[in-house]
Amino acid sequence: MKITSAVFDVSAPDFASCPQETFPEFALIGRSNVGKSTLLNRLAEKRDLARVSGTPGFTKMLNFYTINRRWRLVDLPGYGFAKTSQQERARYTRLIEDYLLKRRNLACVLVLVDSSIPPQAADLDFVQWIGRADRPFALVFTKEDKAKGNKAMEHIEQFMGAVAEWFEEPPLMFVTSAKNQIGVRELQHTIAQAASGDPDSDLDER
Ligand SMILES: Nc1nc2c(ncn2[C@@H]2O[C@H](COP(=O)(O)OP(=O)(O)OP(=O)(O)O)[C@@H](O)[C@H]2O)c(=O)[nH]1
Numbered sequence: 001m002k003i004t005s006a007v008f009d010v011s012a013p014d015f016a017s018c019p020q021e022t023f024p025e026f027a028l029i030g031r032s033n034v035g036k037s038t039l040l041n042r043l044a045e046k047r048d049l050a051r052v053s054g055t056p057g058f059t060k061m062l063n064f065y066t067i068n069r070r071w072r073l074v075d076l077p078g079y080g081f082a083k084t085s086q087q088e089r090a091r092y093t094r095l096i097e098d099y100l101l102k103r104r105n106l107a108c109v110l111v112l113v114d115s116s117i118p119p120q121a122a123d124l125d126f127v128q129w130i131g132r133a134d135r136p137f138a139l140v141f142t143k144e145d146k147a148k149g150n151k152a153m154e155h156i157e158q159f160m161g162a163v164a165e166w167f168e169e170p171p172l173m174f175v176t177s178a179k180n181q182i183g184v185r186e187l188q189h190t191i192a193q194a195a196s197g198d199p200d201s202d203l204d205e206r
């Protein structure tokens, strides 16, 4: 699959400001600092498309990017970030919920989980919530390069074990490292296939 264009559309501070529901959307969500913006840039093959920051909680709006004039990637604010005012947090929690529950062209929620650390309650809670909400999602483990030895795989197995009881079939999952370009092509290919309406796409089955 070839990326021929990747353009920033708009930053939406509220649900009403989201662009028209023209293209299938793939939304990246996860805790602050999990690597959402970094992975988005890798998927779009454009280094500085989404801003990567050393400061957790940087992305406070929904940022929309159109790829190949056919589908969109959406960078969502990180959840579980404490260092903002309660009012500000309430605003973007509402924004995330509105988007995830109401957006009709939402093709798949990519739930990013940091594989360099043990399973975190915030991630498990989110997976349970999105499952109950019955929205299509896939798990994307990030930073596969970061933990020493076999730790990443251990964390991933622990995570998959913990979520297993909530689902009849284990959720679709990808293991990635944006740093070492592991798993990125595979995820990109799966997204593009789903975006083109291919019935064989793994994302479409769920
Ligand atoms: N080792 C390693 N570091 C990564 C990887 N992906 C991202 N990072 C680093 O993790 C940090 C956070 O990355 P971001 O992409 O800004 O994370 P984010 O989820 O968008 O963060 P917020 O916008 O604050 O929610 C940056 O310092 C990245 O360089 C990876 O695959 N491996």
Ligand SMILES: [Mg+2]
Pocket (backbone or CB within 6 Å): 036, 037, 038, 051, 052, 053, 058, 059, 075
């Ligand atoms: Mg970000």
